[in-house]
Amino acid sequence: MNDATTTTADLKARVLAFARERDWEQFHAPKNLSMALAAEAAELMEHFLWVTPEASREVAVDPAKRAKIAEELADIVIYALEFANITELDVATIIGAKMEANAKKYPVEKSRGRAEKYTEL
Amino acid sequence: MNDATTTTADLKARVLAFARERDWEQFHAPKNLSMALAAEAAELMEHFLWVTPEASREVAVDPAKRAKIAEELADIVIYALEFANITELDVATIIGAKMEANAKKYPVEKSRGRAEKYTEL
Amino acid sequence: MNDATTTTADLKARVLAFARERDWEQFHAPKNLSMALAAEAAELMEHFLWVTPEASREVAVDPAKRAKIAEELADIVIYALEFANITELDVATIIGAKMEANAKKYPVEKSRGRAEKYTEL
Amino acid sequence: MNDATTTTADLKARVLAFARERDWEQFHAPKNLSMALAAEAAELMEHFLWVTPEASREVAVDPAKRAKIAEELADIVIYALEFANITELDVATIIGAKMEANAKKYPVEKSRGRAEKYTEL
Numbered sequence: 357m358n359d360a361t362t363t364t365a366d367l368k369a370r371v372l373a374f375a376r377e378r379d380w381e382q383f384h385a386p387k388n389l390s391m392a393l394a395a396e397a398a399e400l401m402e403h404f405l406w407v408t409p410e411a412s413r414e415v416a417v418d419p420a421k422r423a424k425i426a427e428e429l430a431d432i433v434i435y436a437l438e439f440a441n442i443t444e445l446d447v448a449t450i451i452g453a454k455m456e457a458n459a460k461k462y463p464v465e466k467s468r469g470r471a472e473k474y475t476e477l
Numbered sequence: 478m479n480d481a482t483t484t485t486a487d488l489k490a491r492v493l494a495f496a497r498e499r500d501w502e503q504f505h506a507p508k509n510l511s512m513a514l515a516a517e518a519a520e521l522m523e524h525f526l527w528v529t530p531e532a533s534r535e536v537a538v539d540p541a542k543r544a545k546i547a548e549e550l551a552d553i554v555i556y557a558l559e560f561a562n563i564t565e566l567d568v569a570t571i572i573g574a575k576m577e578a579n580a581k582k583y584p585v586e587k588s589r590g591r592a593e594k595y596t597e598l
Numbered sequence: 599m600n601d602a603t604t605t606t607a608d609l610k611a612r613v614l615a616f617a618r619e620r621d622w623e624q625f626h627a628p629k630n631l632s633m634a635l636a637a638e639a640a641e642l643m644e645h646f647l648w649v650t651p652e653a654s655r656e657v658a659v660d661p662a663k664r665a666k667i668a669e670e671l672a673d674i675v676i677y678a679l680e681f682a683n684i685t686e687l688d689v690a691t692i693i694g695a696k697m698e699a700n701a702k703k704y705p706v707e708k709s710r711g712r713a714e715k716y717t718e719l
Numbered sequence: 720m721n722d723a724t725t726t727t728a729d730l731k732a733r734v735l736a737f738a739r740e741r742d743w744e745q746f747h748a749p750k751n752l753s754m755a756l757a758a759e760a761a762e763l764m765e766h767f768l769w770v771t772p773e774a775s776r777e778v779a780v781d782p783a784k785r786a787k788i789a790e791e792l793a794d795i796v797i798y799a800l801e802f803a804n805i806t807e808l809d810v811a812t813i814i815g816a817k818m819e820a821n822a823k824k825y826p827v828e829k830s831r832g833r834a835e836k837y838t839e840l
Contacts, residue, residue: 359485362569368480374576378583379590383648385530386537386546390522391647393553394757397515398640400560401508405633406625406834408772409506416507416564425507426566429557430575432514433568436554439521443537445547447554448483454551455495462499469500471769504769512768515636519761526754527713527746530650592648601727604811610722616818620825621832627772628779628788629764635795636760642802643753651748658749658806667749668808672817674756675799675810678792681763685779687789689796690725696793697737704741711742 364437364447371437384442393435400428485558485568492558505563514556521549606679606689613679626684635677642670727800727810734800747805756798763791 357366375381403425404412415421440447461474470477478487496502524546525533536542561568582595591598599608617623645667646654657663682689703716712719720729738744766788767775778784803810824837833840 357569357573359489359567359569361484363482363484364480364488367485367569367572370572370576374579377585378588380592382590383530383592385533387522387525387528387530387533388648390518390525391643391754394515394518394522394761395640395644395647397511397518397553398637398757401511401515401633402637404508404511405637406630407508409504409508412506412508413563425564426571427575427578429560429564429566429568430571432518433554433557433572434575436550436557439550442534443546443550445550446480447550448478448480448488450547450551451488451491451554452478454548454555455491457548458495464498467499467501469503471501471504509769512633512764515640516761516765516768519636519758522754523758526758527751599811599815601731601809601811603726605724605726606722606730609727609811609814612814612818616821619827620830622830622834624832625772625834627775629767629770629772629775632760632764632767636757636764639753639757639760639795643750643757646750646753649750651746651750654748654750655805667806668813669817669820671799671802671806671808671810672813674760675796675814676817678796678799681792684776685788685792687792688722689792690720690722690730692789692793693730693733693796694720696790696797697733699790700737706740709741711745713743713746
């Protein structure tokens with residue numbers, strides 16, 4: 357299983373099967389999954405709390421930390437996919453729609469090299 | 478573009494192209510992306526703050542809210558994929574590894590229908 | 599030191615002295631403190647991920663968990679006070695102002711017993 | 720009302736009165752309050768997503784942003800105080816205890832000028 361050959365549907369099916377086998381769908385209400393997502397995102401963030409953004413690039417490739425960081429990222433995507441399973445959202449479709457909307461908010465010529473929010477461009 | 482036919486590599490490439498076109502990779506340090514992920518996860522959570530988990534299942538299919546919820550979920554996955562791009566992590570691989578580890582921590586017979594953490598099973 | 603006799607200024611001074619003794623103000627940029635705050639809030643949340651709101655009332659008084667929950671809450675307030683120290687905000691003043699604004703957004707007669715956001719009342 | 724003269728008990732009483740007047744204690748389960756806290760912490764963080772820690776010091780005193788930042792911080796402290804109200808925790812006491820524990824984990828001579836976690840000192 358790798359990114360080049362795995363579809364989002366494959367990943368979603370694997371996550372759903374795991375939950376079903378354990379009869380965990382009863383706990384996977386959108387409220388609870390959104391909390392779990394936020395909690396995992398915070399765990400990822402904890403690796404970078406006190407370093408500068410530049411230094412965080414080194415942290416992410418530090419062999420002593422990379423495995424743990426990969427696990428936190430995996431947890432985030434797993435919960436996001438399970439949220440999509442439970443709410444019957446098609447991830448590729450909503451990403452496509454969001455990126456089209458973002459392209460309008462952030463036209464290349466106005467936003468190149470700038471980090472401001474679209475309301476401040 | 479839909480989940481059945483879109484690979485994770487396709488999605489990652491699309492997200493990366495968007496950032497590159499705008500010369501935004503300079504802002505996409507792991508520290509900053511982890512903050513953006515946590516911020517988007519919090520926005521998703523805000524839809525469910527004061528309702529019960531059961532009621533949150535209704536919120537998620539409420540036509541008045543569904544589009545907004547889909548956007549928040551899309552934002553989360555977009556930042557997760559960009560984090561994987563920047564740190565050169567293969568999402569399908571790390572999900573596979575994490576789910577194998579989870580399967581050991583949560584054997585079906587011990588965890589069926591139970592929400593306790595593996596340390597409390 | 600207890601809530602009846604301790605002023606916010608006392609607490610802020612104690613937190614600031616701790617940071618200064620360790621020469622930690624250099625790390626306490628608003629960006630970093632806001633991340634630490636969000637990370638601690640997520641740790642508090644983790645105690646309640648899979649239970650209902652009603653059941654979470656029991657969790658909070660469970661002797662086995664209460665000490666840990668108290669620590670997470672303490673961390674949140676410590677970082678909030680340090681954020682106020684660094685940005686020179688008067689906590690009591692901004693709380694007073696925010697609660698006056700909230701009182702206008704949520705008049706008693708319109709919001710009694712209702713959890714909707716003021717924009718939906 | 721200002722930090723020099725306001726006790727934590729004063730602030731807690733004010734927050735509790737606001738909730739009681741609106742019959743909101745029914746919504747203020749620890750689970751829900753911890754989510755609200757995390758959501759507000761994320762809103763504070765959003766002001767600093769793409770800037771460096773150093774630049775975030777400027778953002779926090781920017782007159783155009785300061786009022787909004789103060790509101791987010793107020794929200795965080797309000798929810799933390801309400802969490803303490805609902806769970807009957809004495810904030811000054813738990814902060815005192817946490818800071819004593821922190822002083823042991825981070826002795827001045829070992830931690831001066833260093834941002835590492837105590838497990839890595």
